[in-house]
Amino acid sequence: MKFEFNNERPIYLQFLEQLELNIISGQLTPGERLPSVRDFALQAGVNPNTIQKALAELEAAKLIFTERTNGKYVTTDQKLIKKYREQFAAAKTQKYLQDMSDLGFDPHEIIDYFTKKGVKNSEK
Amino acid sequence: MKFEFNNERPIYLQFLEQLELNIISGQLTPGERLPSVRDFALQAGVNPNTIQKALAELEAAKLIFTERTNGKYVTTDQKLIKKYREQFAAAKTQKYLQDMSDLGFDPHEIIDYFTKKGVKNSEK
Amino acid sequence: MKFEFNNERPIYLQFLEQLELNIISGQLTPGERLPSVRDFALQAGVNPNTIQKALAELEAAKLIFTERTNGKYVTTDQKLIKKYREQFAAAKTQKYLQDMSDLGFDPHEIIDYFTKKGVKNSEK
Amino acid sequence: MKFEFNNERPIYLQFLEQLELNIISGQLTPGERLPSVRDFALQAGVNPNTIQKALAELEAAKLIFTERTNGKYVTTDQKLIKKYREQFAAAKTQKYLQDMSDLGFDPHEIIDYFTKKGVKNSEK
DNA sequence: GTGGTCTAGACCACT
DNA sequence: GTGGTCTAGACCACG
Numbered sequence: 001m002k003f004e005f006n007n008e009r010p011i012y013l014q015f016l017e018q019l020e021l022n023i024i025s026g027q028l029t030p031g032e033r034l035p036s037v038r039d040f041a042l043q044a045g046v047n048p049n050t051i052q053k054a055l056a057e058l059e060a061a062k063l064i065f066t067e068r069t070n071g072k073y074v075t076t077d078q079k080l081i082k083k084y085r086e087q088f089a090a091a092k093t094q095k096y097l098q099d100m101s102d103l104g105f106d107p108h109e110i111i112d113y114f115t116k117k118g119v120k121n122s123e124k
Numbered sequence: 125m126k127f128e129f130n131n132e133r134p135i136y137l138q139f140l141e142q143l144e145l146n147i148i149s150g151q152l153t154p155g156e157r158l159p160s161v162r163d164f165a166l167q168a169g170v171n172p173n174t175i176q177k178a179l180a181e182l183e184a185a186k187l188i189f190t191e192r193t194n195g196k197y198v199t200t201d202q203k204l205i206k207k208y209r210e211q212f213a214a215a216k217t218q219k220y221l222q223d224m225s226d227l228g229f230d231p232h233e234i235i236d237y238f239t240k241k242g243v244k245n246s247e248k
Numbered sequence: 249m250k251f252e253f254n255n256e257r258p259i260y261l262q263f264l265e266q267l268e269l270n271i272i273s274g275q276l277t278p279g280e281r282l283p284s285v286r287d288f289a290l291q292a293g294v295n296p297n298t299i300q301k302a303l304a305e306l307e308a309a310k311l312i313f314t315e316r317t318n319g320k321y322v323t324t325d326q327k328l329i330k331k332y333r334e335q336f337a338a339a340k341t342q343k344y345l346q347d348m349s350d351l352g353f354d355p356h357e358i359i360d361y362f363t364k365k366g367v368k369n370s371e372k
Numbered sequence: 373m374k375f376e377f378n379n380e381r382p383i384y385l386q387f388l389e390q391l392e393l394n395i396i397s398g399q400l401t402p403g404e405r406l407p408s409v410r411d412f413a414l415q416a417g418v419n420p421n422t423i424q425k426a427l428a429e430l431e432a433a434k435l436i437f438t439e440r441t442n443g444k445y446v447t448t449d450q451k452l453i454k455k456y457r458e459q460f461a462a463a464k465t466q467k468y469l470q471d472m473s474d475l476g477f478d479p480h481e482i483i484d485y486f487t488k489k490g491v492k493n494s495e496k
Numbered sequence: 497g498t499g500g501t502c503t504a505g506a507c508c509a510c511t
Numbered sequence: 512g513t514g515g516t517c518t519a520g521a522c523c524a525c526g
Contacts, residue, residue: 089227
């Protein structure tokens with residue numbers, strides 16, 4: 001796993017989001033054991049406290065759980081993962097439509113614009 | 125004009141973006157005089173300095189200009205506005221595609237997913 | 249006479265400096281009658297008050313004088329004009345040398361740099 | 373570092389320029405850590421906000437960058453620094469030649485005038 | 497009345 | 512301790 005950060009937003013948030021993405025996209029499989037906080041910190045080149053903070057929030061969201069003394073694991077609740085994935089996709093799509101509509105594109109234009117750009121990508 | 129802010133991000137940035145959107149979407153016409161800094165501050169319910177900071181950045185981006193002692197105006201450079209509009213749309217689309225792809229949707233799925241949501245909108 | 253202003257500095261100052269330059273460079277001859285405040289204002293496209301303020305300062309510097317009810321005239325004191333011209337040139341040169349030296353150019357480099365640029369101009 | 377201000381121009385601009393000069397003249401080395409905003413404010417005897425404003429502009433110009441919670445640093449992009457140095461020198465030289473020419477000195481006189489003053493300096 | 501600058505002082509998130 | 516944001520309030524030059 002690779003992590004990249006910029007200075008505009010809190011590092012713990014960026015780490016959190018990138019890890020969350022790895023979980024809900026299926027790149028980390030349900031039940032998989034996570035690296036230790038220390039390892040994460042080394043990998044990402046940040047302070048262990050920063051990792052702690054991020055993992056604590058992911059645990060609050062039930063996307064990971066801690067087994068006492070054994071480490072942290074990706075949730076095995078596949079329904080939950082799917083739910084998050086759906087939520088994410090819906091939210092992003094909603095936001096995208098809103099942004100384009102704010103820009104003055106009407107729905108037809110948005111679809112045109114989008115498919116033009118999208119098709120390019122899909123042909124790579 | 126209405127302004128709404130949350131406290132996740134700096135107010136001046138949110139104000140800046142909302143005003144920028146009004147300009148590049150054409151809701152504010154080129155050459156139009158903007159409300160005074162003080163009026164904006166009252167409207168938005170924030171301190172005039174906060175408005176000032178946002179407007180200074182928009183001026184640096186050439187989207188508005190100042191006439192000494194007379195007020196601030198939307199740029200009359202329509203090409204520039206169009207350029208920003210294009211950039212904005214491209215960036216948002218790019219980001220949306222990236223987000224969805226990170227989520228594990230492959231390009232065809234994205235288009236399907238999108239058009240499903242998009243078509244709903246276009247039939248309103 | 250043509251006047252051009254930008255919005256960064258007070259208009260009356262810019263007008264003042266441009267007029268002063270016209271006097272000490274000899275473009276306006278000693279004793280020459282100046283246009284009326286109103287005419288200046290029309291020519292320059294600014295408020296008559298702005299012109300007044302500038303002319304008042306030039307009068308304080310003795311570069312122009314007022315003949316009651318007859319208008320304003322360029323000073324006839326050629327020594328004074330020459331003195332200003334000298335002062336101006338010395339100040340500008342001094343400042344230029346200071347600036348370049350602050351930039352880390354040593355005197356030889358300055359002369360080289362300058363003559364290179366200067367010669368280009370003189371061959372136009 | 374010493375800072376001196378007059379009240380003819382905004383303090384933040386004067387501070388900005390003096391710091392910029394220190395960077396492009398090489399007095400501050402690439403990658404060097406700057407004093408904290410608060411320290412600068414104490415040194416210069418002004419409000420931290422004033423310093424902040426100046427530094428924000430230097431950051432926009434890429435001459436410095438911020439490391440979150442750690443401080444601000446001089447850019448490490450030496451090419452950029454050189455570019456600014458060149459621009460500065462060219463602009464100052466251009467302006468000087470323009471000023472002298474406005475004063476009625478023709479190009480040869482300018483060079484004579486300048487070398488007279490310049491040579492004095494170089495023999496110090 | 498307009499924008500611009502500045503201060504004093506406060507609070508916040510981050511590491 | 513760091514930078515960043517925000518407020519309240521003040522003063523100024525300009526036209």
